[in-house]
Amino acid sequence: MSAPRPSPVKSLFDKPFWEFAAAGELRLQRCADCATFRYPPAPCCPACVGERAEWVALSGRGRIASWTVFHRQYLPEMPAPYPVVSVETEEGPLLIGNLVGAGIQDVRIGAAVELVFEPVTFGSEPGNLPQWRLSDVGKAEA
């Protein structure tokens, strides 16, 4: 099932991100000269000012670096409250997303998470929204 969502603004620099996501891949722009990730994507590297870039696939694994609870309902299909997490990916960049399949009581700083793509409809265009789910459910008490 495909949930309707507001369309992301696909600028010149982040259009590839959404195209890779639609194909089921999480890729981020990385400097081809010094390997610094550029997130959000940019025309040049913040570390070396190099203009060459490549789109690198991420593992889809990370840990919760921070989180919050949205108490306001923005979309009809997403009743509040629900957790929103900042995930430090294995490769380093922080990505913000929903934590699916878990309640507020399940969120812990440092908890291992893995990427899950939520099929969505951006306007009339199908796509995938990168989200996160706990990957160590049941292991915390062990």
Ligand SMILES: [Zn+2]
């Ligand atoms: Zn660079």
